[in-house]
Amino acid sequence: MMMLKLGLLxxxxxxxxxxxxxxxxxxxxxxxxxxxxxxxxxxxxGRGGQSASPLAPLGVTxxxxxxxxxxxxxxxxxxxxxxxxxxxVSGGNRGLGLEMxxxxxEAGARxxxxxxxxxxxxxxxxxxxxxxxxxxxxxxxxxxLEYVSADVRDQAGMWQIGQDIGDKxxxxxxxxxAAGILKTHTDCLEYPAKQFQEVMDVNTNGVLYTVQAAGRQxxxxxxxxxxxxxxxxxxxxxxRDHAWVSYNTSKSAVLQMTRSMACELGPKxxxxxxxxxxxxxxxxVVLFLIFFIxxxxxxxx
Numbered sequence: 001m002m003m004l005k006l007g008l009l010x011x012x013x014x015x016x017x018x019x020x021x022x023x024x025x026x027x028x029x030x031x032x033x034x035x036x037x038x039x040x041x042x043x044x045x046g047r048g049g050q051s052a053s054p055l056a057p058l059g060v061t062x063x064x065x066x067x068x069x070x071x072x073x074x075x076x077x078x079x080x081x082x083x084x085x086x087x088x089v090s091g092g093n094r095g096l097g098l099e100m101x102x103x104x105x106e107a108g109a110r111x112x113x114x115x116x117x118x119x120x121x122x123x124x125x126x127x128x129x130x131x132x133x134x135x136x137x138x139x140x141x142x143x144x145l146e147y148v149s150a151d152v153r154d155q156a157g158m159w160q161i162g163q164d165i166g167d168k169x170x171x172x173x174x175x176x177x178a179a180g181i182l183k184t185h186t187d188c189l190e191y192p193a194k195q196f197q198e199v200m201d202v203n204t205n206g207v208l209y210t211v212q213a214a215g216r217q218x219x220x221x222x223x224x225x226x227x228x229x230x231x232x233x234x235x236x237x238x239x240r241d242h243a244w245v246s247y248n249t250s251k252s253a254v255l256q257m258t259r260s261m262a263c264e265l266g267p268k269x270x271x272x273x274x275x276x277x278x279x280x281x282x283x284x285v286v287l288f289l290i291f292f293i294x295x296x297x298x299x300x301x
Contacts, residue, residue, distance in 0.1 A: 055079060083108040086169040087225075088162070090115045090152050090210040091179030094122045095284040096230070096277065100176050105132050105143035109174075113146045113165055115158075115210070116179065121147040124283070152179045152206030162213030171221050175214030177207040178230040180250075185243040196246045203250035208257060215261075215270060224269030229258045231274045251276075 055075050057065050066072060082104060089104070091097030092114025101112045114125065121129075129145040136142075150157055166172050180203045183195055211227055218225035234244060235251030255274055262272035279285055 053079065081108045082174070083110075085109045085173035086111045086113075086165065086171050087174030087176070088113040088115055088148075088165060088172075088210070088214055089176040089178060090206070091230075092116055092125070092176075093118055093147070094124050095282045096280055097176070097178035098125055098128060099280075099282060100178060101145065102128050102132065104174065104176070105145060106135070109143050110141075111144040111146055111169060113148055113161075115148045115150050115152070115161060117149070117151055119149050152210055153201045155205075155209045155212070158209040158213040159216065162217050166217035166220060171223060172214055172217035173223065173225050175211060175225070175227045176230065177210040177228070179206055179210065180230065180232075182244065182247050186245075187243055188245040191245055199246035200250050200253075203247065204253045204257070207254055211257075211261060211272070215265060218270050219265075219268055222268075225271070227261070227265075227270060227272045229254050229272070229274045231255050231258070231276045233276045233278045235276060 055078055056062075058075060058079065062072065062075070085108070087104065087109065089097050089101040089112060092101040092112070093116035097116070098114065101114050105112050114121070125145070125147060129147075132145055133142050148161055150161055152158060162172065181199060183199055186192075186195065207229055211229065214225070215227060218227075231254040232247075232251040233239075234242075234248045235253075235255045238248060255276070258272055258274040265272055279289070
């Protein structure tokens with residue numbers, strides 16, 4: 001049976017209630033109503049605050065704990081900064097993956113490794129790399145965009161890529177598993193087994209192997225990290241007039257994979273979340289929509 005203990009400890013400014021649930025302890029500020037993740041075991045609580053962030057205290061807690069007359073400094077942008085962080089993005093050669101890789105670099109990452117199937121990066125990727133290389137960033141050192149040719153279906157190969165990045169950079173902080181494929185419309189009652197498996201191998205197995213590649217290094221270095229699995233709105237709903245049983249199934253699996261891995265990796269301070277995009281304006285989506293509209297018009301002609 002889970003044991004719950006309550007105790008009271010005094011700090012210089014605030015009173016905290018120490019709450020122990022099983023082997024873990026939390027300090028809850030009676031005024032800020034915030035829980036800390038920095039408590040030690042055995043019912044002894046550490047410094048108050050709502051976050052394990054090195055920037056803590058944050059938000060309202062910072063205001064409540066500030067000394068009288070103290071001149072505060074805004075931290076909101078620091079909270080979202082990826083300064084000196086390293087990570088990998090699968091499917092980062094073009095489309096949504098490249099957009100995300102660029103955003104991570106602009107947020108301050110030291111290096112973003114883009115993993116994709118093509119043996120050579122696309123012209124779009126090269127343009128983004130060169131653009132970032134000219135960027136004026138804090139500290140004077142522009143972010144690096146690195147390209148790695150690999151097949152996300154190759155578990156051993158993906159693990160080795162993660163290992164190589166860890167060995168070189170001495171850290172792994174974030175991962176976006178964005179590689180995915182979509183097959184042509186196919187009647188679910190006639191769907192070929194091989195085609196179904198091809199989609200699952202990339203969209204589900206490939207996501208798992210990508211997360212493993214990064215997560216194993218996060219665990220290795222013990223700094224925690226953040227992992228984002230790219231699912232889809234099609235993992236929760238079905239798009240009208242779109243016969244995509246394999247794609248929809250694969251993205252639904254990604255949603256449940258996220259929940260499962262989040263629970264397992266939480267104790268290691270590795271966050272796992274998913275995004276379920278709809279149609280996002282990229283060059284590839286534009287081409288798809290043009291093709292889809294032409295097909296609809298042809299069918300109505």
